[in-house]
Structures are given as structure tokens and as C-alpha cells.
Amino acid sequence: MNRVLLADRAATAVLWGIALFVVAILAAIIGHFVVDSLPTFTLSFLFTEPVSDGIGGIGPLLFNSIYMLVLTMLLTIPIGILGGIYMAEYASENRFTNLIRLSQEVISSVPSIVVGLFGMTLFVIGFGWGFTAIGGALTLLVFNLPLLMRLCEQAIRAVPADERAASLALGSSKWQTIRHAVLPVAIPGVVTGIVLTAGRVFGEAAALLFTAGDAVPSNYDYSFISLFDPRSPWSLFHKGTTLSLYIWNLRTESTNPDKETIAAMSSMVLLVMVLLFNLSSRWLGRALQRRVSGL
Amino acid sequence: MTIQQGASPVTPTPPTPVPVSSLQPAVFPGIDPNAAVKLRAKDVKIRYGARVAVRDVTLDVPEHSVMAFIGPSGCGKSTVLRCFDRMNDLIPGATVEGTIELDGQDMYAQNVLPVEVRRRVGLVFQRPNPFPMSIYENVAYGPRRHGLKDKGRLDELVERSLHRAALWDEVKDDLRKKSGLALSGGQQQRLCIARTMATDPEVILMDEPCSALDPIATLKIEELIAQLKTEFTIVIVTHNMQQAARVSDRTAFFTLGEDRAGYLVELDDTLKIFTNPANQLTEDYVSGRFG
Numbered sequence: 001m002n003r004v005l006l007a008d009r010a011a012t013a014v015l016w017g018i019a020l021f022v023v024a025i026l027a028a029i030i031g032h033f034v035v036d037s038l039p040t041f042t043l044s045f046l047f048t049e050p051v052s053d054g055i056g057g058i059g060p061l062l063f064n065s066i067y068m069l070v071l072t073m074l075l076t077i078p079i080g081i082l083g084g085i086y087m088a089e090y091a092s093e094n095r096f097t098n099l100i101r102l103s104q105e106v107i108s109s110v111p112s113i114v115v116g117l118f119g120m121t122l123f124v125i126g127f128g129w130g131f132t133a134i135g136g137a138l139t140l141l142v143f144n145l146p147l148l149m150r151l152c153e154q155a156i157r158a159v160p161a162d163e164r165a166a167s168l169a170l171g172s173s174k175w176q177t178i179r180h181a182v183l184p185v186a187i188p189g190v191v192t193g194i195v196l197t198a199g200r201v202f203g204e205a206a207a208l209l210f211t212a213g214d215a216v217p218s219n220y221d222y223s224f225i226s227l228f229d230p231r232s233p234w235s236l237f238h239k240g241t242t243l244s245l246y247i248w249n250l251r252t253e254s255t256n257p258d259k260e261t262i263a264a265m266s267s268m269v270l271l272v273m274v275l276l277f278n279l280s281s282r283w284l285g286r287a288l289q290r291r292v293s294g295l
Numbered sequence: 296m297t298i299q300q301g302a303s304p305v306t307p308t309p310p311t312p313v314p315v316s317s318l319q320p321a322v323f324p325g326i327d328p329n330a331a332v333k334l335r336a337k338d339v340k341i342r343y344g345a346r347v348a349v350r351d352v353t354l355d356v357p358e359h360s361v362m363a364f365i366g367p368s369g370c371g372k373s374t375v376l377r378c379f380d381r382m383n384d385l386i387p388g389a390t391v392e393g394t395i396e397l398d399g400q401d402m403y404a405q406n407v408l409p410v411e412v413r414r415r416v417g418l419v420f421q422r423p424n425p426f427p428m429s430i431y432e433n434v435a436y437g438p439r440r441h442g443l444k445d446k447g448r449l450d451e452l453v454e455r456s457l458h459r460a461a462l463w464d465e466v467k468d469d470l471r472k473k474s475g476l477a478l479s480g481g482q483q484q485r486l487c488i489a490r491t492m493a494t495d496p497e498v499i500l501m502d503e504p505c506s507a508l509d510p511i512a513t514l515k516i517e518e519l520i521a522q523l524k525t526e527f528t529i530v531i532v533t534h535n536m537q538q539a540a541r542v543s544d545r546t547a548f549f550t551l552g553e554d555r556a557g558y559l560v561e562l563d564d565t566l567k568i569f570t571n572p573a574n575q576l577t578e579d580y581v582s583g584r585f586g
Contacts, residue, residue: 170436
């Protein structure tokens with residue numbers, strides 16, 4: 001066989017192999033937890049409270065995971081997108097913007113446990129808040145914001161200059177051009193950024209351990225709605241232990257005889273949540289793009 | 296024979312002088328001598344940083360006429376064109392000296408907003424650049440940004456603009472179903488013209504609008520230009536001299552000087568430029584001996 005053809009076949013085979021390997025890892029992880037947890041899984045596991053002896057449930061932890069996700073993304077998404085717009089469209093290239101980019105990279109690569117210690121020093125001890133959901137969310141913001149900002153900046157920069165020129169030539173202002181011509185085209189990139197940062201909120205344990213705490217919650221009264229009273233599960237100042245931290249807690253401190261089963265089931269729930277969030281964000285992004293493009 | 300770098304793909308070699316009989320009689324005997332001056336450039340010099348790109352441009356564009364800018368690549372035709380809607384403002388380091396007037400008013404005066412200028416002067420680009428939106432949203436884009444919200448009036452404006460761009464019959468059934476990018480190149484360019492007309496400009500600038508199109512699509516755009524000049528003042532940059540001869544009333548010939556800066560050599564009735572130009576450089580260019 002011709003050497004060029006042989007090299008082509010070999011390259012194709014290697015690339016296929018790598019792709020297959022990645023899919024196989026994901027399948028193995030999901031398969032492992034499904035096999036481990038499906039026999040004991042019941043729907044009530046999702047909604048009941050954890051117990052110290054027996055399987056119990058993960059209701060409050062699931063609630064906290066979603067609560068932390070919403071709270072963190074409420075802070076991250078607007079600031080991240082606006083910051084990305086500033087860096088892509090308004091900031092001039094100078095030492096100040098280079099400093100911003102350098103900081104973004106440094107913060108993104110700092111180990112999350114270090115960021116967690118910083119959050120503890122500032123929010124838990126410095127502000128005297130103790131372990132709170134808002135302290136955890138603000139700590140997550142520290143390393144999520146630079147990442148989302150950078151990803152948004154890249155998505156906006158990737159929009160062809162033709163789109164901007166066309167909009168400006170029609171007599172639109174710079175902001176109108178960004179809002180109506182540039183952002184709609186950048187939506188898929190922005191959604192990817194949101195999915196990546198949101199995944200870190202679901203999965204993060206180290207940074208939250210020192211800021212939101214890993215206390216196993218009980219006696220959640222969802223009818224008690226308050227933004228500031230720590231006794232309300234809706235409060236910014238309640239202890240926001242997430243599902244990831246519950247898994248951590250089970251495998252370290254817990255004396256529960258069923259802890260391994262609970263950890264496996266919780267892991268599966270976590271995986272499914274990440275997957276659902278990923279798919280629904282992409283669907284939402286596409287729907288949004290259809291809406292703004294009038295198609 | 297050497298092939299000119301950057302020459303338009305439509306005319307790889309400059310054509311021989313256009314015989315008078317092939318010129319469209321509708322365009323002549325030229326423009327109303329009493330027509331008001333719509334655009335005026337006086338002693339214009341444009342720099343990119345320290346480099347002078349174009350110098351010594353003085354010209355008047357009468358209302359409801361078509362003026363063509365011709366000349367070799369790099370002579371600054373597009374640069375001059377983009378001064379008329381302040382699109383050069385977007386290029387860092389570009390500066391304009393001299394005066395440019397729209398209806399006798401200085402377009403570069405302190406109190407004039409570029410956004411306002413661009414509402415009165417539209418620009419059609421070399422490469423068709425519709426937005427990745429539905430045909431309807433493409434045309435409605437400008438009016439929406441200028442504050443038009445009423446759905447009935449928008450519908451009416453979109454339909455009228457597409458009619459004027461001779462595109463309505465081809466797209467009326469999928470205004471909201473089809474993306475502007477799903478149209479053919481020629482249709483995309485007519486969509487861009489419709490989009491520009493929807494903002495109700497007084498002047499339409501065209502920067503080599505047919506260079507990316509096939510001959511049939513080109514012919515459609517040229518027919519369109521002939522119709523549009525009853526309502527608009529049009530300035531068109533073209534590399535295709537037959538096109539300049541077919542569509543324009545007056546032609547301005549630019550070339551590159553010894554100092555590597557472009558300048559305006561001659562401006563006259565199109566018929567005269569192509570049959571009996573006053574300047575030897577023009578004569579050489581239109582007869583294909585140079586350029």
C-alpha cells in the first residue's frame with residue numbers, strides 16, 4: 001500500500017481510538033455508578049432528608065446544590081458577560097488590560113482549596129458570617145468569573161467584523177451593534193462558557209468545604225421563606241452544604257453503615273444533574289438564538 | 296502579459312475602450328445641470344497614521360445621479376467612498392483633512408454624530424454580508440434600531456424595501472422561514488441593498504457591490520441601480536469599466552501618484568471619460584494600456 005495512504009489510515013485509526021477511549025471512560029463512570037446504585041435507588045431518595053443510620057435521602061443537599069448553582073450563576077453570568085463585552089469591544093490594548101488577562105489566568109489556575117482558604121479568611125472569619133451559602137457562592141465567583149469573562153471575550157471576538165460593520169453602516173450605535181448584531185452570533189460560545197462554569201459549581205468540594213461547610217442538614221422547612229434568617233433554607237446565610245460535599249462527608253467523617261451505597265447513589269444523581277444542565281443549557285441557547293434571529 | 300495583483304476577478308484584464316453604441320442610452324445625455332449638489336469633497340486628504348493614502352480629492356456629486364469611482368487597485372477609491380459615511384472613523388489611526396459636505400453641511404463638524412451621518416448615507420459592502428437572521432429581520436434591523444416598533448408599519452416597510460430591491464417575488468414566501476445566509480450571492484447582495492433602503496437614506500454608497508457575483512446577478516444589480524437613482528444619490532466603486540460605463544452618469548478616475556498616495560485625476564461625464572478623456576493617464580487606463 002502507498003505510504004501516504006497508510007499514514008492516513010493510521011492517523012484516522014489513532015484519532016478514532018482516542019475518541020472512543022474518551023467515550024468509554026464516560027460510559028464506564030456512569031455504568032459503575034448505575035450498577036452500584038440502581039438496585040437500591042428509589043425516587044424518595046431524591047426528596048427525603050439524610051439520616052445518620054440507614055440510607056435516608058438527599059433532598060436538602062439536592063436543594064442546596066441547585067440553590068448554590070442559581071445563586072452563583074446569578075452573580076457570575078451578568079458580570080461575566082458584561083466583563084467579556086468590555087474586554088472584547090471597549091478595552092484598548094495596554095498594560096492595564098494585560099494585567100487583567102494575567103490575573104484571569106492566574107486565578108483560574110490557583111488550586112480551589114487555596115481559593116477556599118481565602119474565602120474562609122474573608123467571609124467566614126473576616127465578615128463573621130460563619131459557614132453560609134452566600135460565602136460559598138462568592139468564593140465560587142472568585143474563580144468562575146475570570147473563566148466566564150475570558151470565554152465570553154473569546155466568543156465575542158470570534159464574531160466576524162462584517163457583522164459589526166453592517167450594523168454600524170445602518171446607523172446603529174456601538175451598543176446597539178453589540179446588543180443586536182454581535183451577541184446573538186456569540187450565543188453558542190457564551191452558553192459553552194456558562195456550562196463549563198456551572199459544571200464547576202456542581203462539582204466543587206474543596207472551595208466550599210471552608211466556606212459553605214459540610215454540615216449534614218436536617219429539618220428543612222421550605223415554607224419558611226427569608227433571605228437573611230439563617231434558619232430558612234432559602235436564606236443567603238443558611239449553611240449551604242451541597243451534594244458534592246455530602247459525598248465528601250460520607251467518605252470521611254460519616255459513621256453511617258450504608259455510607260458507600262449513599263455515596264454511589266449521590267454520585268449518580270450528581271452526574272445526571274450535570275448532564276441535564278448541560279443539555280438544557282444548549283437547548284436554551286439554541287432557542288434564544290432562534291428567537292433573536294427571527295427564524 | 297502580467298496579471299495585476301488584486302485585480303477584480305470579473306475583469307482580469309482591462310477591456311478595450313467601450314464603443315459608444317454599447318452605452319445604455321437611458322443614462323445619457325447625462326444629469327440635470329441644475330441639480331443640487333448632494334455630496335461635496337474639497338481638498339480631501341486621508342492618512343492612515345503617518346502615511347498619506349489619498350490626497351487632492353475635490354468633487355461634487357449631484358443629487359439623483361450615479362457617480363462611478365474607477366482606478367487601479369490601491370488608489371484609494373474605497374477609502375474616499377467610506378469618508379462619505381464616516382466608516383473610516385472605525386479604522387484606528389485614519390484621519391481626514393479637508394471638508395466633506397452632505398447637503399452643504401460639514402459632515403465632520405464637531406457637533407455631527409457619525410451615527411446620524413450613517414442614517415442618511417447607506418453603504419453596500421463588497422462582499423454580501425447579511426446578518427445570520429431571517430430575511431425579515433435583516434430588512435427590519437435598521438428601522439428597529441432607529442426606534443420603529445409598530446408591527447404593521449415594519450411589515451409594510453420590509454415589503455416595500457424588498458420590492459424596491461427587486462427581491463420580493465423571490466423571497467415573499469419565506470420571509471421568516473429562511474435565513475438571509477441561505478440565499479444565493481446575488482440575492483444576498485440585493486437583500487443588503489433592501490436592508491440599506493429600509494433605513495430611508497438619501498445617499499447609497501456601493502463598494503464594488505458586484506465583484507463577488509456572477510454576470511447574471513451583476514446585471515440584476517445594475518438594472519436596480521438605474522431604477523434607484525430616481526430616489527437616491529448613488530456612488531459606486533467598481534473595477535469593471537463596462538459596469539461604470541453602463542450604470543453611471545459621471546465617472547471619477549483615481550490613480551496612484553509617484554508618492555504612493557492615490558489622487559483624483561479626472562472627473563467628467565462618463566461618456567467623455569470613456570471616449571475622449573482630457574488626461575493621458577485616464578486615456579491609458581480606460582484603453583487598457585495601464586492599470
